[in-house]
Amino acid sequence: MKRKFLFTMLLAGGFCAAQAQEKAKPEDTEVYTPVPPEVKPGKCGAAPSDAVILFDGKNLEQWVMADDRSKPAEWTVGSGILTVNKHVGNIETKKSFTNYQLHIEWRVPSDITGSGQARGNSGVFLASLGKGDAGYELQVLDSYKNKTYTNGQAGSIYKQFVPLANPTLAPGEWNVYDVIWTAPVFAADGSLTSPARVTVLFNGVLVQNNVEVKGPTQYIGAPAYRQAHGACPIKLQAHGDKSEPLSFRNIWVREL
Numbered sequence: 001m002k003r004k005f006l007f008t009m010l011l012a013g014g015f016c017a018a019q020a021q022e023k024a025k026p027e028d029t030e031v032y033t034p035v036p037p038e039v040k041p042g043k044c045g046a047a048p049s050d051a052v053i054l055f056d057g058k059n060l061e062q063w064v065m066a067d068d069r070s071k072p073a074e075w076t077v078g079s080g081i082l083t084v085n086k087h088v089g090n091i092e093t094k095k096s097f098t099n100y101q102l103h104i105e106w107r108v109p110s111d112i113t114g115s116g117q118a119r120g121n122s123g124v125f126l127a128s129l130g131k132g133d134a135g136y137e138l139q140v141l142d143s144y145k146n147k148t149y150t151n152g153q154a155g156s157i158y159k160q161f162v163p164l165a166n167p168t169l170a171p172g173e174w175n176v177y178d179v180i181w182t183a184p185v186f187a188a189d190g191s192l193t194s195p196a197r198v199t200v201l202f203n204g205v206l207v208q209n210n211v212e213v214k215g216p217t218q219y220i221g222a223p224a225y226r227q228a229h230g231a232c233p234i235k236l237q238a239h240g241d242k243s244e245p246l247s248f249r250n251i252w253v254r255e256l
Helices: 002-023
Strands: 052-055 063-065 076-078 081-083 091-093 100-107 122-128 135-140 175-182 192-194 197-202 205-212 247-255
Touching (some): 135 197
Antiparallel strands (some): 052 247, 063 091, 081 247, 100 175, 100 247
């Protein structure tokens, strides 16, 4: 008797749903607001119309020294590119960001020497937490036929996530990172509400797929969220290895 009752109820429910569907109109599920803003896309790697240009090949007006933000950035600009000055330290953006889309291109010299981590080592810190290498690092390294630990090769979230592929181009060619960064959120008492997340396309290849970042980068030990923070600058690393320094160009960001 119970089974018959349940069967009858299911039939009735299905009949009611079908009737409701028949009465529905296409416009019932059409949404007209909010209207997305118009953005003119860039062509051939150029920045879209709503981007903040961080480096256009001319100067470092958007950058300061990371260890002393009162000082202008002291890396080398020439021939439309930005080259790491390993002797002065890291640089970071004057402006701080929360969630964003980042485009950045980098290249190691064609005659680069060294091996492993001592071969074009740098990093893009997606949120800088102050002096030194504090922050969340997307590794930059010549990983073209260069063996090293896989969670430290190009495209890795350093010491946390191995890239899904290795699309690194040969030395002398320009590599491209396109990054979607979602910043961590903290409660008023400093506890973590939601961790950072990041997606990375490396030369058009997906290498990090919306991974949940475990905390700021740790060279030794496990990462963890120990410091609540808000919007942060984006930092570029002067690693200090013995190989020839690498260069950057065409850096822009869209706030999300």
